[in-house]
Amino acid sequence: MHRPSAGATTAVTLTCLAAALCFGGAVTSAGLLLGVLPSALVVGLLSARLVARGRPLGALALGAGLGLALAEAANLLSGDTNGPTARSTAVATLMTALAVTSLSRGPALFLLPVAGLVSAAMVLGAAGEVGVPVLLAAALATWALASAHGERQQWTGPRTGRPAVTILTGIVVAAAAVSVLAQQVVRDEPPALQAVGQLDATIVPGTLFTLPQPRDDSPAAEGGPPPPSDRHVTEPQPGGSSRLLNFPHVYRPPTPRLPR
Amino acid sequence: VTRRAWGLLLGGAALLAFAWTVSWPELTGLGAATVVLVLTVRIVSGPRPTGTVHLPSSHLQVTRGEPACVRLSVQLRRRRAFLAVVEGDPAAPMSTARVPRARSAELPLDSTRRCVLSVGPYALVQSDPWGLVRRVVSSSGGGTLTVLPRVHPVRRELTATRTTGDSELASRRYGDQHFHALRDYVLGDEPRQVHWRSSARAGHLVVRQQVAAASVGLVVVLDVDQGAYALPGRFSTGHDEARFELAVEIAASVATARLGSLEQVLLLTSRRGDTPVLARGSSSAGVLRALAAVEAVPPVTAALEELVAAVRRASAAHLLFVSGDPSHRTATALQRLARLVPSTVVVRVGEPAAVAGLRGLQQVSVRTVEDLT
Numbered sequence: 280m281h282r283p284s285a286g287a288t289t290a291v292t293l294t295c296l297a298a299a300l301c302f303g304g305a306v307t308s309a310g311l312l313l314g315v316l317p318s319a320l321v322v323g324l325l326s327a328r329l330v331a332r333g334r335p336l337g338a339l340a341l342g343a344g345l346g347l348a349l350a351e352a353a354n355l356l357s358g359d360t361n362g363p364t365a366r367s368t369a370v371a372t373l374m375t376a377l378a379v380t381s382l383s384r385g386p387a388l389f390l391l392p393v394a395g396l397v398s399a400a401m402v403l404g405a406a407g408e409v410g411v412p413v414l415l416a417a418a419l420a421t422w423a424l425a426s427a428h429g430e431r432q433q434w435t436g437p438r439t440g441r442p443a444v445t446i447l448t449g450i451v452v453a454a455a456a457v458s459v460l461a462q463q464v465v466r467d468e469p470p471a472l473q474a475v476g477q478l479d480a481t482i483v484p485g486t487l488f489t490l491p492q493p494r495d496d497s498p499a500a501e502g503g504p505p506p507p508s509d510r511h512v513t514e515p516q517p518g519g520s521s522r523l524l525n526f527p528h529v530y531r532p533p534t535p536r537l538p539r
Numbered sequence: 540v541t542r543r544a545w546g547l548l549l550g551g552a553a554l555l556a557f558a559w560t561v562s563w564p565e566l567t568g569l570g571a572a573t574v575v576l577v578l579t580v581r582i583v584s585g586p587r588p589t590g591t592v593h594l595p596s597s598h599l600q601v602t603r604g605e606p607a608c609v610r611l612s613v614q615l616r617r618r619r620a621f622l623a624v625v626e627g628d629p630a631a632p633m634s635t636a637r638v639p640r641a642r643s644a645e646l647p648l649d650s651t652r653r654c655v656l657s658v659g660p661y662a663l664v665q666s667d668p669w670g671l672v673r674r675v676v677s678s679s680g681g682g683t684l685t686v687l688p689r690v691h692p693v694r695r696e697l698t699a700t701r702t703t704g705d706s707e708l709a710s711r712r713y714g715d716q717h718f719h720a721l722r723d724y725v726l727g728d729e730p731r732q733v734h735w736r737s738s739a740r741a742g743h744l745v746v747r748q749q750v751a752a753a754s755v756g757l758v759v760v761l762d763v764d765q766g767a768y769a770l771p772g773r774f775s776t777g778h779d780e781a782r783f784e785l786a787v788e789i790a791a792s793v794a795t796a797r798l799g800s801l802e803q804v805l806l807l808t809s810r811r812g813d814t815p816v817l818a819r820g821s822s823s824a825g826v827l828r829a830l831a832a833v834e835a836v837p838p839v840t841a842a843l844e845e846l847v848a849a850v851r852r853a854s855a856a857h858l859l860f861v862s863g864d865p866s867h868r869t870a871t872a873l874q875r876l877a878r879l880v881p882s883t884v885v886v887r888v889g890e891p892a893a894v895a896g897l898r899g900l901q902q903v904s905v906r907t908v909e910d911l912t
Binding site for chain 2: 393401405409420421424428431432434437447451452458462463471
C-alpha cells in the first residue's frame with residue numbers, strides 16, 4: 280500500500296475542485312460557493328491526511344459519512360431555490376474522497392472519480408454550459424498525474440521532463456478546447472437530458488465558466504426568429520418522471536395547470 | 540506503451556464517443572484531452588533509443604555515515620527524451636536518477652546503517668513523466684554494498700599488562716610449550732618440569748617455567764546477545780541499537796589498532812555457530828567486513844560457552860570481551876575463558892550496570908568513542 284505525499288494529494292484535491300466547478304451549471308453561485316466547493320475541499324483535505332497515515336478505507340468512510348452530513352446541511356440551507364445543491368454536494372464530496380483514496384492504489388485511478396464528477400454535473404443539468412472548468416480540470420489532472428507518477432519513481436535528483444509537463448499540458452488543454460468548440464459547431468444538437476424535470480431555467484453559470492460560442496451561420500442568426508436557448512428545460516410532468524423527484528428536498532418546479 | 544496508456548486511450552475514446560452521442564461537450568473535452576495526451580507522449584518519445592549502462596565495480600564498500608553513491612557508466616548513441624537510470628524493477632523503481640550529459644550517472648546509497656546488502660540491478664529506461672511509455676534500453680547486473688563500521692583512533696591501552704602470576708598460570712596451560720624462565724618449585728608443579736641440574740646448583744628444587752606460544756596476539760569477542768544491550772527501564776523491551784553499534788565500533792577500532800602493530804587478531808562473536816575471522820598483517824578488511832554483517836541476536840541464539848575451544852586453539856596473549864551488561868550465563872562462560880587467557884579484559888559499553896558474575900575480571904568502561912583516546 281503506497282502512501283501518497285502531500286503534493287500528490289493536494290494536486291488531486293485541486294483537480295477535483297476544478298471539476299466540481301462544473302456544478303456551476305446546475306446549482307446557483309451561492310450553492311456552489313457555500314455548499315459544493317467548501318464540502319469537497321474539507322473532505323479532500325481530511326481524506327489526504329488519513330491516506331498519508333496509511334488508512335485509505337478510513338478516508339473513504341470519512342468521505343462518505345461527512346459528505347452525506349454536509350449534503351444534508353446544504354439541503355437545509357439552500358432550500359428549493361438553489362438547484363440540486365444537496366445532491367451536488369454529496370457527489371462532489373464522495374468523488375473527491377474516492378480520488379484522494381485511489382492514489383494509494385494507482386497513480387492514474389483518480390481520473391475515474393474526476394470524470395465521474397463532471398458526468399454527475401452533466402446529469403444534474405450542467406451539460407453544454409461549463410466549458411472553462413473542464414479545461415481547468417484537464418490541465419490540473421495532467422499535472423496531478425505527472426506529480427503522482429513522479430513520486431512513485433523516487434527521484435534522487437532533479438527530474439526529467441519538467442518542461443514537457445508544461446508544454447504537453449498546454450497541448451492537452453488546447454485539444455480539449457478545440458473538441459468542445461468542434462462539437463458545438465459540427466454536432467449542433469441540444470445536450471441530452473438525464474434527469475427530466477429538475478432543471479431551473481433561472482440558474483445560469485457565470486460568464487467565466489462559458490467558452491465563447493462559435494460563429495453561427497444559420498439563417499436564424501440573420502434576422503430570423505431568435506435561436507433556441509442552450510438550456511433545454513423539459514416541461515415537468517405531474518408527479519415527476521424521476522425517482523429523485525420523490526425526495527422531499529429536491530427542487531420541484533411548480534406544477535402547471537392543465538387545461539380542462 | 541504501458542497498460543496505463545492503453546487504459547487511458549480506451550477510456551478516453553469511450554468517453555469521447557459517449558459524450559459525442561449525448562452532445563455533452565464537457566465530457567468530449569475530457570475524452571479528447573486523454574486521447575491527445577497518450578498520442579502526444581508516444582510521438583514525443585520517438586523511436587527506441589540505443590545505449591548501454593554498466594556497473595564498473597560489483598563490490599562496493601563504504602564506512603557508515605559517509606556519503607556514498609554508485610557510479611554507473613552510461614553510453615548513448617543519441618540522446619532521447621525522458622531517459623533515466625533506475626534501480627530495481629523499472630515498473631516500480633527503488634530510485635531513479637536522470638542521465639546527465641557526462642558519461643556517468645550517480646545514484647546515492649544509504650550508508651546510515653551498517654549492513655551487507657545487494658544493490659541493483661540497474662537499467663537505462665525511457666519513461667515519460669506520466670508513465671505512459673516505458674522502454675528498457677539497457678540493463679546491468681547488481682552488486683553488493685558493504686557498509687563498514689566506523690573505526691576510531693585508539694590511544695588508550697585496553698589490554699592488560701602481563702604479571703608474574705599470569706605467566707605462572709600460563710606455564711600450566713596446554714599447547715605448545717616454550718621455555719620462559721627458571722623459578723622455585725611450588726607444590727603442585729609437575730615433577731617432570733624440575734630442572735635437576737639447576738636444582739643441584741641452587742640447592743633447592745627449581746622448575747622450568749614454560750609458556751605456550753601465543754599464535755594470536757589478541758582475541759576480540761563481541762557479545763551479540765540483545766539482552767546485554769537492553770534499553771534502560773525495568774519493563775523495557777528490545778535493545779539499544781546505538782549501544783550495540785558503539786560496541787561494534789569499539790571492537791572494530793581495537794582490532795584495527797592492534798593490526799597496525801603487526802599482531803594477529805582473531806574476531807569472535809557470541810552468536811551460536813558463527814565463523815571466527817582471523818586477520819593478520821596490517822589489513823583489517825576481513826575483520827571490518829565480518830563486523831559489517833554482525834547483528835544483535837536473541838539470547839537463545841547466543842552461546843559464549845561454545846567459544847572455549849576456539850579460544851584454547853588460538854592460544855592468545857590477550858582477550859578483549861566487548862559487551863554491555865552481559866547475562867549471568869555469559870559471565871560464567873567468560874570466567875572459563877579468562878582461565879584460558881589470563882590477560883582478559885571486559886569492555887563495558889555505555890552505562891554499565893552491576894553484573895555479579897564478572898567479579899575478579901578486569902573491566903574497562905567506555906561510554907563514548909572519546910573514551911578510547
